[in-house]
Amino acid sequence: MNPVSEITILRRNIFTKVARRALNRPLDQGPSSIDMAALVKELIPDGPARYRCCIYKERAIVEERIRIVIGEAKTSPITIISEACNGCSLNKYIVTDACQNCVAHPCRNSCPKKIISVIQNRAFIDQNSCVECGKCAKACPYNAIIEITRPCERACTIKAIKVDDSRKAVLDMDKCVSCGMCVTVCPFGAITDTSQMLNVIDSLRKQEQPRVAIIAPAIAGQFGPKVTPGHIKSALLRLGFDRVVEAALGADQVAKEEAEEIKAHYDAGLMTNSCCPAYARAIVQKMPELTGNLSACLSPMKVVGQLVKKQYEDKVTTVFIGPCIAKKAEAADSREIDWVLTFEELAALLQAAEIDPAAQLPADMQDASPYGRLFARSGGVSAAVQRHLSGILVDISQVQGLSQCLTTLKLSAKKTDGNGFTFIEGMACEGGCIGGPGTMVSPAVAGRALEKYAGPLDTAKERDDSQITA
Template identity: 35%
Template sequence: MQIFGELVKRYWNGELKNADTLNILAEDIKEKYNFKDEDIFFIKNHIRVAMGLDPRDKDNFQDEINIIKNSKEINQPIITKIDGPCEYCEEENCKCSEDCKYEAHIYKRNKGPVIVRNNCLNCGECVTTCNFGALADKIEFMPIIDLLKDENTTVYATVAPAIVGQFGEDVSMGQLRTALKLLGFKDMVEVALFADILTIKEAFEFTHLVKSKNDFFLTSCCCPIWFNLIKKNYPNLFEHMSPSVSPMIASGRFLKKLYKDIKVVFIAPCVAKKAEIKEPALKGAVDFVLNFRELNEIFKVLNINLKKLPGDEKDQASFAGRVYARTGGVSFSVKTVVNRLDPTRLIKLKAKKVDGVQGCKKILDDLSIGKDIGANFIEGMGCKGGCVGGPRTNINVDKATKIVNEFGEDSLIMTPFDNLNVMKILKQFGINRIEEIATNEKIAKLLTR
């Protein structure tokens, strides 16, 4: 983050224009943070990754600034290896010496970790546990700066439900909206609003697909780790997976239908979302992803003090949509709607909530062998505690969960069915009754993979 902060400050102020200015930045970082001369190659590659570029085997910068200025997206892979620091690592229990917890098989070798891409889920666990910076996820803010400074481009920020409290308990969502507008965003939209819409869709899917005691339904599509874990490793269960897109993808698709020629930036607690927006079936909905730690560094180096800003408060989402941020939130939300749709339904929604890879894998293994798990609605979240436990959060999971619950309770809207903002959006697509979500082709296209 320190290297990223130095990069942001200079690029924002127009000081980085060519390879020479990048080389000066690298030398300044070396001096400021007491690196050695032999570390300069490592520093330059971290600068490249902080720019959203791949590491190179070249000592000097060349065309990096031009590449960024002409780029419309940050290319895969998201998680990349940087040569050099592994030779200093003496940790006996280094994560690289074990199998990745998501079975991507990252091994410790002479020149550092090797990542098997077809297994990697971009969870970011390896990045956060490496103390030497041998692994890093590309940061997407450099192209965003150019968009924000372009008077002819409109950029919306959509924020994950887990964002509440991440920048201080006494910082309101309205103050965060003001801060993002100061950066140049047109507005900030709660992705929980689109979680409300997807909750209604998944409730209809559940009532349609779960007709007997042997039927079951897999969610949540809001977590790309859980989704890809099933898709890659449990093909026999994939047919039970909800076809819904994540609330993040829905937010981008809806906003781009409502407003022409806009850009959408999602602000997330995780690394995996950076990879999700690049999946072929989902590409184009969201242009870039920032995480909470990156945004915190941006505010810091640009001297934006959120606590001193006026709050531009809006009530966009329901209690149910806002608690998508923590384990059990999706199950609670869908159940409230299922009960509203048919209170006399004989097959009730019985939820099982699992989080963390061990919990996810265990329940998927049980389902694969036909074991009765006592539930027909299975919610999985890749991180412990749900999104509030993501690898790029600013506060611990227990504190974040408490704040999310309180923020949900503060909503004037209890369930997705009560959210007038949902109907306001749907009416612009010709829907006059909320039940039409299940049959409207335009909406189905926006909400389905």
Template identity: 30%
Template structure:
């Protein structure tokens, strides 16, 4: 597992971390950014620039705590000299007391090792055999060269870092079983500790602060204790030009031009110039962090006060108490190549990718950088490499959404109008413009009550509650609509969607009129039939009576005849 993890729920697709990553060692997939570990140089910019705190440090802090709290284990702090910027000059010796209260056996400054590194640089300068000499103190810069400028490894000083030097000195002095823990503001130092045979772990100032807080230890209230060993002027290392200042203190014979370069973009530009052969016989102090280690990615409170920190470190370094005699250790190293394969597609492939997002020609490449890549071509290459998704293009997605919105608003037969709290029209679609018989510009100078009854809009704005499917007739316009009005809280506007149902209403009225006409006709038939029935009944009644009389007479005649 790498040192940087991503909280998926916090990642908001803003591409800010990608914009801050000089080597683009991030992969966008599944709506979040992941770190590509073998391409990362651990500059920590993605942690610093992520406002959503989606990038977090992953460290084996629990293992280090167990080591320190074990009474049978001797642990020594190698404290980065940038601690002055983090805790202040007044707390210098109180911090030593606080660290020992946590359980550390001894506390020393990493600048003890830095002093020996300066001597090694001085020897290289005096030998004068290297074309250029790049300082090797910053692990991030070392990784940048090994992965992306491997042909310059021969110009990287073959000298271990101050932290590694100090760790070797500590183990030689206190015993090989001693555990050495580096404390500082640097992410790549944690990686260095994981790769080292001498450093047993590394913690950030922030992790130390959390530990102190858990133990209810305040640095300001801790016992004043001196460092177990003293360092000299090499405390100047954390600020830009610090190594160069220290070299001058060590009386190096200056056969090289001196140059200090800090900040990854500047370092990259330097390395490109060196690749092109434009720089000869220069000793270059290189630092990934702008202004030096006092601007490290894991400084407490971020990078808001690094200028003040530079002043504090400078004052602290210029008044050394005295330097203990160094413990001599081997300091030579061989920097290994770790080149990242570029895997660049051909021109036809790049053009085909760009064409899919509306950029078939170079003239249509905006190179706005909103996706996190400096140019549209770089983004297309990242898509080909599987590091980016095709539609990570904000101008394209904006144009697409605008097109879809405009088409939707234009073709819909519904009348759509948005008003503010004063009932002034803020927007309206083509259908509404046609209904009101105005242009858009004319409509935006009017109020909704200039055209229709606005009482429902007033109600929605006052109550901040939506109104759905209310049938309303606007007699002045000769229409009937189903009215839906939506309140938009963040913009404090009301959007009315008026569905014209005039034709349906007219059809329904016609159907009703037809039904009523049919009912009336049926009633007339019924009434006529009732008259006829009554007349028939009357006639039937008369004929029935006459028939009865006749039949009775006939019966009597027959009866009389039989008697005779």
């Protein structure tokens, strides 16, 4: 999650102003009817530039952002706004004051281009000729040569972001898993995700078929300490949804099914969860040989979407609301979910519609068990699965962050020897879903709110006895 920076404020202002215009435009007019010039000028008024070299560049960037939000700019789930990318003109390897001008000069000897010299008792790198191989930094016994990595590159575990000849970031969508980490770390706001907010608004206004909102359990605490998921449910019903269902309902089902998978394939010795789409896609791309160890279960989002579609005989629009950008890519590859909103987009939509969640009477929320709701935090998946494995010995590993997830899975696969079973719970985001890129509060705050929303774990058995329906 980004802190509330100038970038965050600008992004949320764009969402809100676009949503307000979309809610008030005639039904027979599309997004192109929005007065782009007026909206851009409203967001970036006349006067001195605040962020860039001039207001004209600021307006050009904002206009591109608006086009992405309204769907005019056809982009991938995550896209880089070239005009907004600063180019980060950084020298990747720099010699620091820790250089001792040692006699051996391992940095100079290791350089394949021979472009390191010693000037005034200190190593000097010819940056015009440096190919950024990093061999000098690895060779220095004093760690006196440091590597400065661009934020977007550093955040991308699977190396989907590279830098072109003009030093601007380029995203390889064949590698990208849509985790959204690059979106949260870019200090220039040059990386963004596509929005389906206007699609949701059109569905709500046209009322061509029932609309069902499926809310992720991580929504607890996102709209303030006094706003419960029950308040959000009431706000969504007032917004125009016909029904609101907890995604945690699907989590309860997934926990049971993954436990059955472990029992059926215990001899395999290793399994990992499939509910995190970024993690699951990373396994497919980076470790295809281990896809057989990936649970075959649908994600909780898809499970609930499937139930809803079945109940309405496919004559329904399903909208998932959660903290995850990767869910947009997951939904695009399936038929269970029609549209996806992040919590930020929902907040903008409610503000544009002048609906204050805190002012609503909280609706009843009884779809899921505490275990299903706790899927949203690290450790929640394994706890829910483990309670269905009575008498079966399973070694549990709970891992956060794509890099750690993939490393743990790889090491565990090497250790599999037919004795015992390991279940790896992998979450791409730190803290689990409550740390997703579409959230609005810190994982610590969200975690406390989630525990309160989940309720006592000893109520789980009573809810398990009820029929799972949407």
